[in-house]
Amino acid sequence: MQTSGLTLEPPGVASPATLAVAAVTFLTALVLYELFTYRKRRSMPPGPFRWPFIGNTLQIPQVHPWLTYSRWAQVYGDILHLDALGQHIIVINSAKIARELLDKRSAIYSGRPHLVMAGDLAGQDRLLILQPYGDEFRQQRRFISQDLSVAAVRRYYDIQEAAARRLVLGVINDPGSLESQIKVNIASIIMLVTYGYTVKGTDDPFITRPFEVMDNFNASMTPGVWIVDMIPQLKYLPLWTPGATFLKTAKVWRKHLFTTNWMVYSWSKESSENGTARVPNLCASVLTEMEGKVTPQLEESLMWAAGTVLGGGLDTNISTILSFILAMLRFPDVQRKAQVEIDAVVGSERLPEISDRPSLPYIRSVVTEVYRWLPAIPLCIPHALTEDDVYNGVFLPKGSVVMPNVWHMLHDPTIYPDPDAFKPERYGGLDSEMKKVTDLAFGFGRRACPGYQFAQGTIFTIVATMLATCDIVPVVDEHGQNSIPDVGYTTGTIIFPVDVKCTFRPRTEQARAALVEASVL
Numbered sequence: 001m002q003t004s005g006l007t008l009e010p011p012g013v014a015s016p017a018t019l020a021v022a023a024v025t026f027l028t029a030l031v032l033y034e035l036f037t038y039r040k041r042r043s044m045p046p047g048p049f050r051w052p053f054i055g056n057t058l059q060i061p062q063v064h065p066w067l068t069y070s071r072w073a074q075v076y077g078d079i080l081h082l083d084a085l086g087q088h089i090i091v092i093n094s095a096k097i098a099r100e101l102l103d104k105r106s107a108i109y110s111g112r113p114h115l116v117m118a119g120d121l122a123g124q125d126r127l128l129i130l131q132p133y134g135d136e137f138r139q140q141r142r143f144i145s146q147d148l149s150v151a152a153v154r155r156y157y158d159i160q161e162a163a164a165r166r167l168v169l170g171v172i173n174d175p176g177s178l179e180s181q182i183k184v185n186i187a188s189i190i191m192l193v194t195y196g197y198t199v200k201g202t203d204d205p206f207i208t209r210p211f212e213v214m215d216n217f218n219a220s221m222t223p224g225v226w227i228v229d230m231i232p233q234l235k236y237l238p239l240w241t242p243g244a245t246f247l248k249t250a251k252v253w254r255k256h257l258f259t260t261n262w263m264v265y266s267w268s269k270e271s272s273e274n275g276t277a278r279v280p281n282l283c284a285s286v287l288t289e290m291e292g293k294v295t296p297q298l299e300e301s302l303m304w305a306a307g308t309v310l311g312g313g314l315d316t317n318i319s320t321i322l323s324f325i326l327a328m329l330r331f332p333d334v335q336r337k338a339q340v341e342i343d344a345v346v347g348s349e350r351l352p353e354i355s356d357r358p359s360l361p362y363i364r365s366v367v368t369e370v371y372r373w374l375p376a377i378p379l380c381i382p383h384a385l386t387e388d389d390v391y392n393g394v395f396l397p398k399g400s401v402v403m404p405n406v407w408h409m410l411h412d413p414t415i416y417p418d419p420d421a422f423k424p425e426r427y428g429g430l431d432s433e434m435k436k437v438t439d440l441a442f443g444f445g446r447r448a449c450p451g452y453q454f455a456q457g458t459i460f461t462i463v464a465t466m467l468a469t470c471d472i473v474p475v476v477d478e479h480g481q482n483s484i485p486d487v488g489y490t491t492g493t494i495i496f497p498v499d500v501k502c503t504f505r506p507r508t509e510q511a512r513a514a515l516v517e518a519s520v521l
Ligand code: HEM
Pocket: 128, 129, 130, 141, 144, 148, 308, 309, 310, 312, 313, 314, 316, 317, 320, 376, 377, 380, 381, 382, 383, 441, 442, 443, 444, 445, 446, 447, 448, 449, 450, 451, 452, 454, 455, 459
């Protein structure tokens, strides 16, 4: 039908002419965008070939990205640039550059990237770990640092030692329970220290729910999975939009995050007041310190700070202990040497204590070598650059996501010869050498892990108790051969070895008796 000389198309179908105009407009916009951004891009660090508009989006690896970034370091150097649909990503592959930027210029390198799925939708940006650099960040960090300083963490040694002993005895009594013993005992440490709560067992919702929150956190942080992170406007779609399942997922995660954090915090507040929670604990200490000047806003900051401590203290520690066990299975000579040191210093009359740490340089070296060999967070938690910057003549734009490739720094053969070998001897027993590893594995500048001192106690006491009381030996397969697990690990923000099947064989009857005695105290 003709009307006023115009062809009426069915609704939604564009004419070839309209399509042609749209295509030309799009191409012109693309060319202009490329031209306008060309000069800036030329002064940025090098990186792999980028496609117009989509940049390197399709090249960003989904699995073990730190290995790809390591390979790219050979081609493009220690600082490289990627473009994910206009989002600049700077990957740092050298410890020296990471220190110069993230430590020395920490005033502008301490932001966190704006994540649409994890933050805007799932609400995880309320937690310190994703807080932008600002007042709320400072408030939450203050709460944590005052309770987990070098001096303050001593108050928690007994909790850490008791959990280490329960863990080892639990594994001896039920060899199939290794992973669940590690999980429940590490969770029981962090729940007592943060909230004063005594975990009732593996099914206790006070730990099953936080573990679910952690799983959701890891899933929401996985790069390249959430279309809404690439096209942020999609977050405004109504919940019922067909195909927009991420909106429903985020809603469920958000509710779970908020209810879990309020549940444990409220329990802690009430129970610390009525004397049923163990004190000191982080929440009670901060509330006492504020002496009745608690505003609803401060209380909410404390609740999120405590929630971050809980999350920060779970998977990182579990990963480190599993990696230690894998190392002991693959490097039995190291295990024997470590046991010789413990036997000489601690003897067989008692179990090791955290206060033995200064006298056990080889055990400290073993722990450090675990952090280096399989760092729990190989790409750190990404930082964000809050101002334009120039480093050695290259331009680093404001808003860039900055990823320190800690895995590469800790496997650099020029610094750590034979990097895949587990060699505690490489530190020569020197804490100054070990510090070079922990300075990388626990993050950078103003965002460096505030749980570092506390984590050192947990990891040391579990490692020392395992070595003092047990031989960690491979399981024997159906042919009577030792089955030594390969070095394989998961991918994601926090990584875990995939196979640590083993047997914990008590070294002496006396060692087992000491564990039994400690567990009834
Ligand atoms: C082996 C154990 C641990 C490792 C390897 C580890 C490592 C890290 C790393 C790499 C970061 C990011 C730092 C950065 O962005 O530059 C971090 C942040 C954090 N960690 Fe740990 N951590 C461990 C244990 C703990 C423990 C036990 C706690 C609490 C008791 C904790 C609490 C935190 C918190 C609250 C943050 C967020 C800091 C912020 O965003 O400002 N971590 N940790």
